[in-house]
Amino acid sequence: MNRYFKAVSLMAICLPLAVIGQISHRHLLQKFTPQEVALSLVSREDFKPFPQNPGQWQGILPDTLAAKLLSKGDAALKQVFNDIPATVMLDFVRNGNRTRYEQLSFEKRSWLQDLVMAEAVEGKGRFADQIVNGIWSICEESFWGISAHVGIQKSGSGLPDVKDPIVDLFAAETGSLLAWTDYLVGPQLEKVSKQVRPRISYEIERRILTPMTTAKYGWMGGGNPEAKLNNWAPWIASNYLAMLLLIEKDTQKRTEGVYRAMRIVDQYLDGLGDDGASDEGPGYWNAAGGCVYDAINLLSDATRGKISIYQEPFVKRMASYIYETHIAGNYFINVADAHATLVPDGLMVYRFGKAIQNPELANFGSWVFYQLGKEDEGTQRFFRSRYLYNLLAVKECSAYPAQEQYAPDLWYKDVQLMASRAENGLFVSAHGGNNGESHNHNDVGDFTVYAQGQPVIIDVGSGTYTAKTFSKDRYNIWYNTSAYHNLPVINGKEQGAGTKFSARDVSYELTKKQSVLRMDIAGAYPPEAGVKSWQRRVEMDKKGEVLISDQYTMDTPLSSLTQTFMTVSSLDISKPGKIGFGITGQHPIVLVYDPALWDVTKEKIALTAPEDQLLKSSWAHQDIWRVLLTAKFHDKVKTYNFRIYLKVFEI
Structure with missing residues (x-):
């Protein structure tokens, strides 16, 4: 076709x-x-x-x-x-x-x-x-x-x-x-x-x-x-x-x-x-x-x-x-x-x-x-x-010169979108915004990571359009929900749909050493999540690392917390504290987490529904994986850090 x-x-x-x-x-x-x-x-x-x-x-x-x-x-x-x-x-x-x-x-x-x-x-x-x-x-x-x-x-x-x-x-x-x-x-x-x-x-x-x-x-x-x-x-x-x-x-x-x-x-x-x-x-x-x-x-x-x-x-x-x-x-x-x-x-x-x-x-x-x-x-x-x-x-x-163009750093204030790249080929993008945007997914605070031009941590995107896609059942489609973006699920609650579910206190900073997006994504969650503040910080360290920091304060007791990472890379979760993402023909990417605080599992997404079918070609028929970190402890106030870097030798 x-x-x-x-x-x-x-x-x-x-x-x-x-x-x-x-x-x-x-x-x-x-x-x-x-x-x-x-x-x-x-x-x-x-x-x-x-x-x-x-x-x-x-x-x-x-x-x-x-x-x-x-x-x-x-x-x-x-x-x-x-x-x-x-x-x-x-x-x-x-x-x-x-x-x-x-x-x-x-x-x-x-x-x-x-x-x-x-x-x-x-x-x-x-x-x-x-x-x-x-x-x-x-x-x-x-x-x-x-x-x-x-x-x-x-x-x-x-x-x-x-x-x-x-x-x-x-x-x-x-x-x-x-x-x-x-x-x-x-x-x-x-x-x-x-x-x-x-x-x-x-x-x-x-x-x-x-x-x-x-x-x-x-x-x-x-x-x-x-x-x-x-x-x-x-x-x-x-x-x-x-x-x-x-x-x-x-x-x-x-x-x-x-x-x-x-x-x-x-x-x-x-x-x-x-x-x-x-x-x-x-x-x-x-x-x-x-x-x-x-x-x-x-x-x-x-x-x-x-x-x-x-x-x-x-x-x-x-x-x-x-x-x-x-x-x-x-x-x-x-x-x-x-x-x-x-x-x-x-x-x-x-x-x-x-x-x-x-x-x-x-x-x-x-x-x-x-x-x-x-x-x-x-x-x-x-x-x-x-x-x-x-x-x-x-x-x-x-007859005109052809040249691939890259922006080393960008910040679109009105849609709250940032992106940054390091000299070693690592790339990150992240955005705030709200969940009432055109063709919306519930994805306030989501981020993606690429390395050497290949996807590592991804936004899955959308699949095949059906009658369900633009109906009251839109958010029953998994890839439209925050649970299948690179975001937390707090007390079992995902982000809500609508313009009122939005990022707050969004700021961006660019220096020679780093590019940083800060935002409070608590407002993207319904009151039932019980979250008072969730400060997400997405940083590109120009030395060649992506740093994600989540600092939260709960209004009500925390009973459960998970953090998702979506990928089409081959995965190695066998080493506590490290998730390895395989990149074809390149050194692997490593995501570092604290194994004392998180349990890690992975699941392959079964693309069986009519709405899923286009995702197969969208990602070149690679398997789509969800990595799920589950918090071992449920503190009312806590900071979690994740570090993503290019490893120069095999995991």
């Missing part, structure tokens, strides 16, 4: 609820008035960002890429655009499965994209009939979104109500795909039938453009301009912009829609802290910060650069987040539902770096593309406008 298909199908695809919280009022896009937008916006007829004839495409694309696009088009000629059975849509409410519907729906759209690009490059009409088959099949669908999102409709989940079209991520993706199809191969479609292009316009109008004029969806804040939005907002807004620019014929409606999209993107940006970081983690940056770039790139192109925010310092900080959170190779800091391994869209990152004049970001994008993402060249799914802009950048990117 294509990497981009997998990445998006496990991405933040939930029913989003607006989060009420403190937001800024930067209004970076709304500093431009509606009148300025109206005067700056080029006409629909003059908006020509991409070639519309084969000769131009062939001059832009490397020969190997053009051949690849034709090959994929030839493969799509053999496919059949079947209807998706109603019972597959009903899987979601019957058994929680959303994957079957998504695979059938996404495949149809991928085939159509392959056919369109092949025809755009070749221009002989060879793919036209099959393109029309794809268009017609998609236009005949009752619902352009996915089964997990039907619940946005007034009638709720199940089969969709065709009288209530709603705009979710994939309705917007579908509309954008059809709009670009009309732009790229419109004349060829007319040779097959004069009804095809009007059908595209009609379906986009009734399913997207008309609903958006009055929409108050949860992903937009439900009508509340103070609501904090997640990645749905820029993702949908970028696709909405493409449809407006390409399909909307009424000048006033087009301008009003563009400004509506600008407000949506602004509200998303206003919900981010001043550091530009996302509480959804790097795993969602492609669909969050990356989609902000998609939107502002379209706006700049459609106004000949008059509506542009590339030079805003905040935009530059938001863009830098993706390389600053890079650990090594395809490992990135992961929090909440994000996954530890990630291949960012290298061409998009490169283009973003060039647009904001950040050579480090452009270097990193070039490195990602050629070291991690070259196999997917020309095959990206989703983010349709980005896909086309990326094609234009392939030759240019090939």
